[in-house]
Amino acid sequence: MDNLVSLMSNINQSNDRHSEHSLTAPVSIHDMTVAYQRKPVLWDVDLDIPEGKLVTIVGPNGAGKSTLIKAAMDLVPKASGIVKFYGKTYKSQRHLVSYVPQRETVDWDFPIDALGVVTMGRYSNIGWCLPVRKKDKHIAMEALERVGMSDYAHRQISQLSGGQQQRVFLARALAQDASICFMDEPFASVDAATERAIVEVLTELKQAGKTVVVVHHDLQTVPEYFDYVIMLNMRVVAHGNVDEVFTEENLKKTYGGRLTLLSEAAERFARQGKSH
Amino acid sequence: MIATHTLSDVRITLPSWEEFLHVVLLEEYNTRVVVLGVMALGLASGLIGTFLVLRKRALTADALSHATLPGIVIAFMFMVGLGGDGKSLIGLLIGAFVFGCIGVLLILAIRSTTRLKDDAAIGIVLSVLFGLGICLLRIATDLPSGNSAGLSGFIFGKAASMVASDAIVMVSLAIFVSICTAFLFKEFTVLCFDSSFGSSQGWPCLLLDTILMTLVAIVTVIALQTVGLVLAVALLIIPAASARFWTNSVKKMLISAAIIGVLSGWLGAVVSAVIPRIPTGPIIVMICGFWFLLSFVFGADSGMLKRQVQRIRLNRKIELQHLLRAMYELIEGSEKESVTTYSIVSKRSWSNSHVNALLQRAKSGGYIEATGSIEFRLTSFGSSEANRIVRNHRLWEVYLINYADIAPSHVDRDADMIEHVLGTEMVHQLEALLDHDDIIDSPHPLGGATS
Numbered sequence: 215m216d217n218l219v220s221l222m223s224n225i226n227q228s229n230d231r232h233s234e235h236s237l238t239a240p241v242s243i244h245d246m247t248v249a250y251q252r253k254p255v256l257w258d259v260d261l262d263i264p265e266g267k268l269v270t271i272v273g274p275n276g277a278g279k280s281t282l283i284k285a286a287m288d289l290v291p292k293a294s295g296i297v298k299f300y301g302k303t304y305k306s307q308r309h310l311v312s313y314v315p316q317r318e319t320v321d322w323d324f325p326i327d328a329l330g331v332v333t334m335g336r337y338s339n340i341g342w343c344l345p346v347r348k349k350d351k352h353i354a355m356e357a358l359e360r361v362g363m364s365d366y367a368h369r370q371i372s373q374l375s376g377g378q379q380q381r382v383f384l385a386r387a388l389a390q391d392a393s394i395c396f397m398d399e400p401f402a403s404v405d406a407a408t409e410r411a412i413v414e415v416l417t418e419l420k421q422a423g424k425t426v427v428v429v430h431h432d433l434q435t436v437p438e439y440f441d442y443v444i445m446l447n448m449r450v451v452a453h454g455n456v457d458e459v460f461t462e463e464n465l466k467k468t469y470g471g472r473l474t475l476l477s478e479a480a481e482r483f484a485r486q487g488k489s490h
Numbered sequence: 491m492i493a494t495h496t497l498s499d500v501r502i503t504l505p506s507w508e509e510f511l512h513v514v515l516l517e518e519y520n521t522r523v524v525v526l527g528v529m530a531l532g533l534a535s536g537l538i539g540t541f542l543v544l545r546k547r548a549l550t551a552d553a554l555s556h557a558t559l560p561g562i563v564i565a566f567m568f569m570v571g572l573g574g575d576g577k578s579l580i581g582l583l584i585g586a587f588v589f590g591c592i593g594v595l596l597i598l599a600i601r602s603t604t605r606l607k608d609d610a611a612i613g614i615v616l617s618v619l620f621g622l623g624i625c626l627l628r629i630a631t632d633l634p635s636g637n638s639a640g641l642s643g644f645i646f647g648k649a650a651s652m653v654a655s656d657a658i659v660m661v662s663l664a665i666f667v668s669i670c671t672a673f674l675f676k677e678f679t680v681l682c683f684d685s686s687f688g689s690s691q692g693w694p695c696l697l698l699d700t701i702l703m704t705l706v707a708i709v710t711v712i713a714l715q716t717v718g719l720v721l722a723v724a725l726l727i728i729p730a731a732s733a734r735f736w737t738n739s740v741k742k743m744l745i746s747a748a749i750i751g752v753l754s755g756w757l758g759a760v761v762s763a764v765i766p767r768i769p770t771g772p773i774i775v776m777i778c779g780f781w782f783l784l785s786f787v788f789g790a791d792s793g794m795l796k797r798q799v800q801r802i803r804l805n806r807k808i809e810l811q812h813l814l815r816a817m818y819e820l821i822e823g824s825e826k827e828s829v830t831t832y833s834i835v836s837k838r839s840w841s842n843s844h845v846n847a848l849l850q851r852a853k854s855g856g857y858i859e860a861t862g863s864i865e866f867r868l869t870s871f872g873s874s875e876a877n878r879i880v881r882n883h884r885l886w887e888v889y890l891i892n893y894a895d896i897a898p899s900h901v902d903r904d905a906d907m908i909e910h911v912l913g914t915e916m917v918h919q920l921e922a923l924l925d926h927d928d929i930i931d932s933p934h935p936l937g938g939a940t941s
Contacts, residue, residue, distance in 0.1 A: 327739070
């Protein structure tokens with residue numbers, strides 16, 4: 215019993231120490247381990263995500279990139295660890311966080327139009343049992359406009375292209391007007407126009423002082439699109455500003471033997487870095 | 491009564507016109523009760539069934555309704571054991587509800603602790619619990635005390651035995667379900683569309699799922715008496731599935747499903763009252779099936795007929811565009827203004843008669859005009875259309891060649907398909923991307939002269 219008490223107080227102390235350390239960070243992850251059934255997918259993740267930056271999470275398939283953001287938002291259970299948003303729990307800061315899931319996670323045959331999906335971003339603001347207000351429709355429409363989709367507001371979602379669907383998802387997150395935005399592979403199999411529209415919105419969000427965390431797989435565009443990189447392969451290999459951390463050495467550590475194709479790209483970045 | 495009929499006794503006596511009117515105009519008290527009750531049931535199951543179908547839990551509801559049988563029999567035995575005759579309807583329905591919920595929980599337990607998927611879990615729970623129910627029913631019939639005669643009525647339903655209090659229960663149920671649907675519309679919609687987003691927004695999806703399945707369980711249990719546990723799920727699924735063919739919005743789907751449910755209930759009750767010896771439950775389900783067939787064929791949103799018409803229209807549009815493009819390319823770079831049928835035939839894999847039909851269509855559409863018996867030229871309208879089509883086509887070709895790493899010889903087929911769906915937005919972006927505003931030379935013209 216005494217042991218348990220001292221253990222508890224130890225944990226509390228470490229919590230306190232941690233929250234002192236990162237009260238201002240939009241997201242601070244401390245000692246987080248996540249396991250699906252028997253197989254751990256993330257080990258001892260420990261990092262602070264800086265405010266007002268475009269942050270990307272890169273790593274090979276199965277590295278736990280999506281799991282990291284899902285666990286941060288309590289969508290999957292954590293085996294251990296604490297995640298704080300501006301020093302408080304996710305539960306109390308939920309209104310500050312928006313989320314763009316992978317496009318494949320929903321049934322696009324669902325009977326709803328683009329505006330309807332975006333309006334869902336307003337639901338938690340509206341609250342239980344109350345109907346959607348005019349104001350919410352207006353905000354949703356504005357969000358659609360920002361991603362260049364206002365012409366498609368009343369189009370059934372199955373009639374949109376993959377890139378347009380992705381933009382609708384992005385608009386739903388914009389409609390929440392959150393200060394932290396998590397995006398899971400927003401650039402996966404989208405057309406060039408969508409990629410450009412998304413990048414534009416990301417830049418706008420950054421200028422408005424928001425923090426954006428993007429799970430990403432295209433290493434080539436990392437230096438162009440992002441300020442801060444988290445390199446992940448079941449544990450955090452490196453994290454920091456792109457120009458300091460996104461090096462060939464760290465890429466090799468992250469991708470291991472699988473980097474044959476990618477090492478070429480890394481070399482190019484290294485050269486670019488020197489020429490700057 | 492039933493024993494006096496044999497299988498070869500297939501006489502179904504059709505009623506006289508007076509009898510028919512008597513029933514349809516609800517002149518008889520009993521018919522009124524049954525019709526009202528069944529219509530209310532149709533309304534409730536149409537509404538909640540919509541969310542059930544959108545949540546893709548239709549088969550779970552089937553397992554739920556089959557799982558109620560052991561619950562009913564156990565409740566009966568329990569009440570007999572307490573010294574009653576086991577005929578309390580409320581008692582039986584509570585038993586049904588409890589076992590229905592146990593069935594759903596078992597499915598969830600199997601799915602989350604094993605590698606089995608939903609379908610296998612549902613199959614196991616449905617059959618095992620139904621089997622258990624049948625065995626228990628056999629034992630219950632052999633019990634010395636209690637009156638188990640009514641129990642088998644729950645399997646196939648006995649709407650005709652409905653009394654006023656049953657109808658009142660169903661009407662209250664319909665009101666209750668309507669209120670729940672109205673208040674939880676937003677919550678159920680986000681649950682069904684994207685539950686992980688919903689959870690990230692703080693909606694308690696587990697609780698919402700529980701509320702939804704509880705409502706389903708209540709509707710199922712109340713439907714047991716009328717349509718029976720084997721067919722109860724039909725009332726939930728079929729109106730909602732039919733409604734999906736008519737609309738693309740959850741709200742309208744709810745309304746359509748409710749209307750289809752009410753109409754099926756009304757028609758079913760009337761038909762079974764008019765034609766003696768037709769059981770109400772199965773006839774309601776068959777009428778639901780009839781609505782489904784109608785919706786499947788004629789549905790205004792995604793019915794077969796509409797889809798076929800759209801497909802034919804698109805094909806015709808594509809063919810017309812192909813014709814205009816072929817004519818444009820024949821004229822392009824030459825002094826000629828008009829082209830012959832033969833030159834068009836040689837450009838495409840079309841038959842003579844097909845080309846003639848196409849030319850007639852283009853002519854009546856004002857795209858082309860005849861300059862001789864087999865010579866045609868583009869009108870100014872047709873010419874500007876052809877210009878636009880060819881431009882889109884070539885922009886797309888160049889885009890694919892430059893940006894998508896596709897060998898130029900493979901581009902044409904894809905471009906043929908996609909140019910017809912290229913929106914203005916895309917074209918503007920391609921133009922900006924490619925720095926082309928005018929018509930550009932086709933990387934490889936129609937007719938394969940390049941290779």
